[in-house]
Amino acid sequence: MATIPAEATEPAGTREGILRGMLVEFDTPGQLIAAANRVREAGYKRFDAHSPFPIHGIDEAVGIRMTILPWIVMAGGMFGLLNGLFLQWYTNAVDAESLSLIPTFLQGYNYLVSGKPYFSLPANIPVIFELTILLSAIAAVIGMLVLNNLPLFYNPVFNVARFRKVTDDKFFLVVDARDSKFDARATDELLSGLGGTAVEPILEYPSPSALPRPFLTLGVIVTLVALIPPALIWKAWVSKSSKPRIHIIQDMDNQAKFKDQRASVLFADGRSMRPPVPGTVARGDLQHDDHFFRGIVGEAWSTTFPLHKLPVDDALLDRGQQRFGVYCAPCHGLTGDGQGLVNQRAIELGGAWVPPANLHEAQYRERALGHLFNTISNGIRSMPQYGDAIPPADRWAIVAYVRALQRSQFATIDDVPAAERAQMPSAARPAEATEE
């Protein structure tokens, strides 16, 4: 690098600088174009024309080739497009079972909404489109800056005071000292002959490279302070505590109300639940009819239906069949033979299991109606009580249906009304029907 005396430069005072290039100033864009043509024709490559606004025709004069920026943008756009496509397919349409090795928080799955297709391009186009545009735009801006080698906050050309006018109304041609043809004297002569208003060397002055002390101090303090919150979080993460977690967002989790079976300071007995007022019965809670509510007549299980409360007819049997299917069939099976799905599964799993009763065994066929009713109400062995879940009328309906099931398994042709015997399928001849 050639060094030249500091007296030749405007801002330098007595310091000496390293020559980084030379610039020439013009007043109009036309002069700049003409000068750029001259410099290019003189064989220079590392030079540039600086102007406050883009000048039409400067590209040819400086010898600028078409930028590759559009290709970068296209790559960005394609990335956005494929990303949009994959994101929607993966999160809404992928088969979850194929992803068992991927951690839960990254798993996509078949996201069913109103029976619509998991992946339908028309519905997915808006997001694909927006992501394509977004990534293209980001690629355009970042690509432009990177190709231009920006941001570049330190540039020796800023040392020339008159260069500040480049963003106002002056036009500059700058020749870089790294150009193979650059020579302090010859380049000076060439630039001086271009008709510019001033020719000036671009000098770089050695400056202390260390960070200024206040910046350093401030940086250290800010860094240390910024480390405190993550350190506290890390401490909470690795240590154990008996205190409840901090509950910032309540989401109605804690409400000012009394829950069942909890203590209360409001009532004298210390309970949140209230007992009924002594000597009273709530509406609908009076169950004085032993026959209907408990299946007992006198001191024994009733052998009749509580006909004073409900008639035994087709409607009751239909209801019974429906309720039986809901509450009983899972264990006892749809025919009542004790081979329900729960039983099958329990046997498959092995282990201790009390199988549900086969309702067609003699002891159950002969059991009194009230006794069956009581078993449904209060449960037996591993069978839970259904008195809370099934209202009494429905329990009687189930009893009626169980009786019907029992009869169905031991029916003879005599049980079929004579008028309908002709409709019996040929396979079900009287003798075989009896055996079934």
Added chain:
Amino acid sequence: MAVTVGEYDNTFETPGKRAPLVVGDHDFASVTEAVCNVNERPMREMPLIWYVLFGIAVALTGVLFGSIGYLFLTGVGVWGVKNPAGWGFAIINFVFWVGIGHAGTLISAILFLFRQTWRTAINRFAEAMTIFAVICALIFPGIHVGRVWVVYWMLPLPNQMAMWPQFRSPLLWDVFAVNTYFTVSLLFWYVGLIPDLATLRDRASGFRKWAYGLFALGWTGAARHWHRYERAYLILAALSTPLVLSVHSVVSFDFAVSQVPGWHTTIFPPYFVAGAIFSGFAMVLTLAIPTRALFNMKDIITLRHIENMNKIILLTGTLVGYAYAMEFFIAWYGQNPNEKFIFIARAFGPYAWAYWTMISCNVIFPQLFWFKAIRTNIAITFVISLLVNVGMWFERYVIVITSLSQDFLPSSWDYYWPTTLDWLTFIGSFGLFFTLFLLFIRFLPMIAIAEIKGVMPQARAGHDQADGGH
């Protein structure tokens, strides 16, 4: 040199002569000075009215954030939304503000692609307006979700619940469209600002030099840089053009994809886009007319610019009027009793007052712009721009409220009453908008200096060689 206002009225075309875009005896330096002066003058030399407006705007911003804080602490029950109108002011304001933003992108991108060089005088603050309007718009869907602390559920972020957004919903398309729109608008605006920030940097000293220099990224105006810069700018314009059309189309899908009478129509996307540009240009005028008077920009934002914008308002206002008429026609032609009912109810039902406010502001008054005397009258233009702003807000009110409050089930019909907090939040959003805008005017060049220089006659290279000057 260019001719002065007195000598040459640039709203007339003289055959064979190009009407100047910058009037007055301006050269490059005086343009720089005129624009930068607003940013560089001492604070005490800012006009009193700037301080007054800034004070009001900051107070209203306080109202906005106060209302939002109250909303967060209490819940969305503080708003007027309830059955059957589950969408109220939040959606109306969202659509209103997003629509306002569209004119900025139209000016910066579409007019750029069409080489409408007059856009250079207004594109910078139209783009700023876009960004501030979209900020205001983004607030409303953010705060109307009920549990704002889980608002990030709208984004496809990996989470331990293995919960993903439902990509077949227009509301999710909206999230992507509006966020993309904001990001791209911000990038576009910033790219346009880089050379002008360099101008401010080169004129400043001390902290201001450092701050402007930081954002100017070391710009030197090199021809190689300009080459890629112009290419990037062109690409951004070409990307923004379909983007701006898509954004309001997607916003309209929020309505059009549903089954609600009055919403379920295919005309919504183009109709919303036209309405958005219409309202945006009105807002540009509302901002430009006082600003150019206050900061003496009449040579740069000339009467020709105002007139051109008025022509676009006339065009888009007529398009919007056509859409209103076509909605009625299709409601009759389609013979769907619910559609017919809702359109008759709009015009003559309980919300007729809002409907006819909308019609008069959006369809009737802009038609005055057929007359050149009115197009070039600053005072009337300003009043009509305000009316269009009002009318376009009411358009969204009519669409959202009338359809929801009288839907398929007559037993659930109810009149929608906004609460005081609805109004405070809405008015407060104007405070935020104007606060940002007034700060922008003070601290950033409100005119694209480099672009203006490029459209001045002195910028045409070869011109000075041919006849040795001007």
